Amino acid sequence: MCIICTGEYKTIKNLLTLDCSGCANVTKIPIIPSLQELYCSFCTNLTEIPMICGLKELYCFNCTSLTEIPVICELKVLNCSDCTSLTKIPIIPRLQALNCSYCTSIEEIPVIPGLQDLDCTGCTRLTKIPMIYGLKDLYCSRCTSLTEIPMIPGLEYLICFRCRNLTEIPVIPSLQELSCSGCPWIAQNSQFEGNLSKLIFLQKKLKRLYTGKKLEGLIPQISEIYYSPGCKGYELAKRSFYSSSS
Numbered sequence: 001m002c003i004i005c006t007g008e009y010k011t012i013k014n015l016l017t018l019d020c021s022g023c024a025n026v027t028k029i030p031i032i033p034s035l036q037e038l039y040c041s042f043c044t045n046l047t048e049i050p051m052i053c054g055l056k057e058l059y060c061f062n063c064t065s066l067t068e069i070p071v072i073c074e075l076k077v078l079n080c081s082d083c084t085s086l087t088k089i090p091i092i093p094r095l096q097a098l099n100c101s102y103c104t105s106i107e108e109i110p111v112i113p114g115l116q117d118l119d120c121t122g123c124t125r126l127t128k129i130p131m132i133y134g135l136k137d138l139y140c141s142r143c144t145s146l147t148e149i150p151m152i153p154g155l156e157y158l159i160c161f162r163c164r165n166l167t168e169i170p171v172i173p174s175l176q177e178l179s180c181s182g183c184p185w186i187a188q189n190s191q192f193e194g195n196l197s198k199l200i201f202l203q204k205k206l207k208r209l210y211t212g213k214k215l216e217g218l219i220p221q222i223s224e225i226y227y228s229p230g231c232k233g234y235e236l237a238k239r240s241f242y243s244s245s246s
């Protein structure tokens, strides 16, 4: 039971902040025009966020039934992490900070002009980071479908560890912190050569074991994990594979 379920919110005049976090009975949030901050995380049956134009901050993480976020004109902060049914992030004109980490159904993040802080950690379907001028902090670790990071002038923090298909990180002069451990195809990584020989070893072993159709099914999986087209390691591994197969 929360302030919505009890109806208590109706008795408060000019309600600025509403917190109904953790209530599994809430399926809808009423339209409260005075509201500026809404905390409705862990409302697992919540399917809709109301369009309240004056809302400035919205915390709706772990709302696993939520499929959509409306374009809220005044919204500055949005934390919708772990909303696993959410398929789209809209262009919210005043948004400054977006946390959509572990939104595993999202394939794309739009260009949101004015965004300064983006956390899309663990968005495993995301294939591209939007090119947003003015972005200062970018957290995109464990984005396993990501192959490159765009050159974002002014970026200060780039945290992109365990992006296993990342082949390129541009040189960004403004960068103050870069964390890219566990990105096997980033050549600056000291483990690069080691990983390459592991790949070659694995492929040779597979070839030896390659006796039935069952194992054939493993090849795409291994490729996905260990190499990405266009990078140095891929070419070397390919050559080594073909020379060892003849």
Ligand SMILES: [Zn+2]
Residues within 6 Å of the ligand: 001, 002, 003, 004, 005, 006, 020, 023, 024, 025, 026
């Ligand atoms: Zn409730």
